[in-house]
Amino acid sequence: LMDRNILALRDIPEGYPLSARQSIQVGCEKTGKPHVEPAKIRAFLGRLKHPLYFLDFETFMAAIPPYDALSPYEQVPFQYSLHVVEAPGRRAEHCSYLSDGRADPRPEVLSGLQQRLGRSGSIVAYNASFETRVLKSCARRFPEFQSWCESIQPRFVDLMAPFRDFHYYHPQQLGSVSLKYVLPALTSAGYEGLDISEGGLASLRFREMAFGDATEERKKEIRGALETYCRLDTEGMVRILDALRRV
Numbered sequence: 369l370m371d372r373n374i375l376a377l378r379d380i381p382e383g384y385p386l387s388a389r390q391s392i393q394v395g396c397e398k399t400g401k402p403h404v405e406p407a408k409i410r411a412f413l414g415r416l417k418h419p420l421y422f423l424d425f426e427t428f429m430a431a432i433p434p435y436d437a438l439s440p441y442e443q444v445p446f447q448y449s450l451h452v453v454e455a456p457g458r459r460a461e462h463c464s465y466l467s468d469g470r471a472d473p474r475p476e477v478l479s480g481l482q483q484r485l486g487r488s489g490s491i492v493a494y495n496a497s498f499e500t501r502v503l504k505s506c507a508r509r510f511p512e513f514q515s516w517c518e519s520i521q522p523r524f525v526d527l528m529a530p531f532r533d534f535h536y537y538h539p540q541q542l543g544s545v546s547l548k549y550v551l552p553a554l555t556s557a558g559y560e561g562l563d564i565s566e567g568g569l570a571s572l573r574f575r576e577m578a579f580g581d582a583t584e585e586r587k588k589e590i591r592g593a594l595e596t597y598c599r600l601d602t603e604g605m606v607r608i609l610d611a612l613r614r615v
Contacts, residue, residue, distance in 0.1 A: 369384075377393065377394050377397040377398070378394075378397050378398050380394050388534075389534050392534050392537050393537065393539075393543060396537055396538065396539040397539050400539060401539075402536065402537060402538040402539070402553075403534065403536070403537040403538075404535075404536055404615055405534075405535040405536070406615065408530070408533070408535035409530055409535050409536060409612055409615060412529060412530050412535065412612075413609075413612060413613060415490070415525055416490045416492070416525060416609075417488070417489055417490045418453065418454065418455050418456060418489055418490075419452055419453060419454045419455065419486060419488075419489035420452070420453040420489060420490050420492055420609075421450060421451075421452055421484075421485050421486070421489060421490070421491045421492065422450065422451040422452075422453075422460070422492045422493075422602040422603075422605045422606055423448060423449075423450055423481075423485075423491055423492070423493050423499055423602065424448065424449050424493065424494070424499070424598060424601040424602045424605070425445040425447065425448050425477075425498070425499055425502055426445070426446060426447040426448070426567060426570045426571065426574070426594065426597075426598055427443040427444055427445050427446065427502060427567075427571065428443075428444055428446055428571040428574055428575055429441045429442065429443055429444070429571075430444075430575075434469075434579065435471075435472035435474075436472070437472070437509045437510075438472070438509070442505065443501075443502050443505060444472075444473065444474060445473065445474065445477045445502050445506065446466070446467045446469065446473050446574050446578070447464070447465060447466045447467065447570075447574070447594060447598050448464065448465050448477060448480075448481065448598070449462070449464045449598040449599050449601060449602040449603075450462070450463050450464065450481075450484060450485075450602060451602040451603060451605070451606050452484075453606065460603070460606045462599065462602070462603070463484060464595060464598065464599065465477060465480050466591060466594055466595060466598075467574075467578070468577075468578065469574065469575075469577065469578020469579060470578070474506045474509065474510060475510055477506065478503075478506055478507065478510060478513045478516075478517075479513075481503075482513065482516050485520060485523075488523075489523065490523055490524075490525045491520060491523045491524045491525065492524075492525050492527050492605055492609070493524060493525075493526065493527065493605075494526070494527045494528050494547045494601070494605055495526065495528050495547075496524045496525065496526035496527075496528070497526070499524070500521060500524055503517050503520075504517060504521075527605055527608060527609065528545055528547075530612065531545040531550050532545050536554075536612065536615065538550075538553035538554065540552065540553035541553050547601065547604060547605075547608075548565075548566065550608060551604040551607065551608060554607070554608055554611040554612075555604070555607045555608065555611055557600070557603075557604055557607055559597075559600065562593070562596060562597055562600070563589075563593040563596075563597075564593045564594060564596070564597040565597065570594055570597055570598070573590045573593065573594060574590070574594065576590065577590040577591065577594075
């Protein structure tokens with residue numbers, strides 16, 4: 369295609385050999401309309417059981433572990449956001465946790481979630497393998513939470529699945545299934561204008577707050593930015609699920 373000076377998706381000619389997912393992306397780029405597979409989306413929605421717990425972690429890694437029982441470059445969750453929808457049509461309730469970094473946050477993260485995630489209902493995460501992997505890693509270090517951690521694994525539902533499997537694709541996603549692209553494609557929400565707008569920067573800012581020489585005023589500023597960013601991740605998942613229901 370480059371040899372033929374075809375450099376944009378919309379210019380790819382009909383009949384050019386493409387995979388199924390490439391064909392979807394090219395078609396959406398040409399029409400400007402989303403690709404939707406309602407039956408597959410309906411099947412996904414049918415897996416969800418109330419109450420719904422929308423969960424997101426922020427983590428950091430360090431070459432030199434700042435806490436005991438921590439390996440170099442091991443993921444440490446320092447923050448979570450949780451939106452809870454008790455029943456269909458109910459308003460989402462929010463709670464959260466953000467460590468100050470002075471002590472290992474993992475026990476507080478585990479105990480807090482153990483209290484807040486209840487005994488039933490779907491735990492919804494975006495790219496859920498990350499959240500489950502972090503929880504398992506933490507539980508290995510703190511075995512008193514091991515059985516609880518194992519018991520909640522089947523409750524996780526990955527909200528990325530309908531987008532990863534191309535059951536829904538919008539041209540504004542630009543080929544990505546990241547939450548940062550899917551959320552503005554489906555809703556009016558987005559990450560523009562936030563002081564922290566992605567996980568890598570969240571990790572850097574936390575380390576500045578917890579282990580750097582930031583002033584108290586700067587620490588307060590960072591906490592506010594972290595809370596705003598992480599809350600939008602789970603609030604965004606609630607909005608995406610509502611949008612899928614409308615679809």
